Amino acid sequence: MAKNLSLVLSITLLLLVIQPIRGHSFKSLQHLVGSHKGQTVKGLHEIKHYLSAFGYLKLNRSTGLSNDHASVKDEFDEHLELAIKSFQKNFHLNVTGRLDSSTLDVMMTPRCGVSDIDDNMSPNYALFPGKPKWGKKFLTYTINSGVTREVLDKLSFALQTGFEEWHKHTQFTFARGRPTSTSDIGIGIMHIDGPRKVLADSVAPTSGKMRFDADENWSINDKPNVDQIDMVSVATHEIGHIIGLGHSTHPDAVMYPYLNGGVIRRKLSQDDIDGVFALYGKP
Incomplete structure (x- = not known):
């Protein structure tokens, strides 16, 4: 042969x-459950980097964000809301745009490092x-x-x-x-x-x-x-x-x-x- x-x-x-969430567990981000647009909550920048790493959020000047980890703010803006909705839709979750417990639970599960493709x-x-x-x-x-x-x-x-x-x-x-x-x-x-x-x-x-x-x-x-x-x-x-x-x-x-x-x-x-x-x- x-x-x-x-x-x-x-x-x-x-x-x-790839920039997955580092050093965090689902338990450590439990305080983010219920976060929604308009809030500022410590730790939201980690979610932004997670969603950026897997294809749901672009960290660049056009969205008012930066690839520099220190420059990403803990503000729940419209870009984050849309990214969460896209993530929720992709994995058959309740599409709310909020960080509910089901969404965070999926995010904290070990996974492949290849970005997801939105257009399934x-x-x-x-x-x-x-x-x-x-x-x-x-x-x-x-x-x-x-x-x-x-x-x-x-x-x-x-x-x-x-x-x-x-x-x-x-x-x-x-x-x-x-x-x-x-x-x-x-x-x-x-x-x-x-x-x-x-x-x-x-x-x-x-x-x-x-x-x-x-x-x-x-x-x-x-x-x-x-x-x-x-x-x-x-x-x-x-x-x-x-x-x-x-x-x-x-x-x-x-x-x-x-x-x-x-x-x-x-x-x-x-x-x-x-x-x-x-x-x-x-x-």
């Missing part, structure tokens, strides 16, 4: 511009802008990482399991190989932002870039503990990005961006399958 491989999937370390397809899945995709279906991947053998073995198992799941429903064949050039660095585990925040991230075709957060308590067990993140579920999700799918708003979909500790989401839902068929056609 290796002789027929005509395209290398180079999955490498990519430092995306019907009904839930999304494709990247321009619908980028691979021109061939035989892809190889490599793993380069300085982590321990135990973590590397977990990653190898997670990737193999995730690739097999996508292979069941697509024309893709994935095989582990060796880098053919200095640019083919491979999948990496590195520090992103600490545990229980951004779990992993990746980019659309045809870059093939993926990374995992070394600070997470990763598990590959069938029943992870509530303090563990299932690496197989995360790997399967990131592979979906690699082949061209954006985030789904369906909570049962592999491409749903949030994943709590102890939760497994390894099998493609019909929404995931519909999305990949929309991009590549049926096998």
Whole structure:
């Protein structure tokens, strides 16, 4: 099979511009519950940066905001209200424009670092802008990482399991190989932002870039503990990005961006399958 491989999937370390909430838990932001337009509440700037990181709010001069963290004020203005409404609509929450407990609860859930796409397809899945995709279906991947053998073995198992799941429903064949050039660095585990925040991230075709957060308590067990993140579920999700799918708003979909500790989401839902068929056609 290796002789027929005509395209290398180079999955490498990519430092995306993401600014998720740092150092906060849902409990620590509990005082924001009920905040609404017209108020000034300490901590709202963290929500603004969160919404900016995942595609709901632009921090620039046109909105009177700044990318400088210190310059973002704790004022609940119309821009924040619209961003919260968009976030609530995207995840099937009650669209109020207020920071209710349900909205904050979703925000505080560990998630993928890839931005959400507002213009979801019907009904839930999304494709990247321009619908980028691979021109061939035989892809190889490599793993380069300085982590321990135990973590590397977990990653190898997670990737193999995730690739097999996508292979069941697509024309893709994935095989582990060796880098053919200095640019083919491979999948990496590195520090992103600490545990229980951004779990992993990746980019659309045809870059093939993926990374995992070394600070997470990763598990590959069938029943992870509530303090563990299932690496197989995360790997399967990131592979979906690699082949061209954006985030789904369906909570049962592999491409749903949030994943709590102890939760497994390894099998493609019909929404995931519909999305990949929309991009590549049926096998």
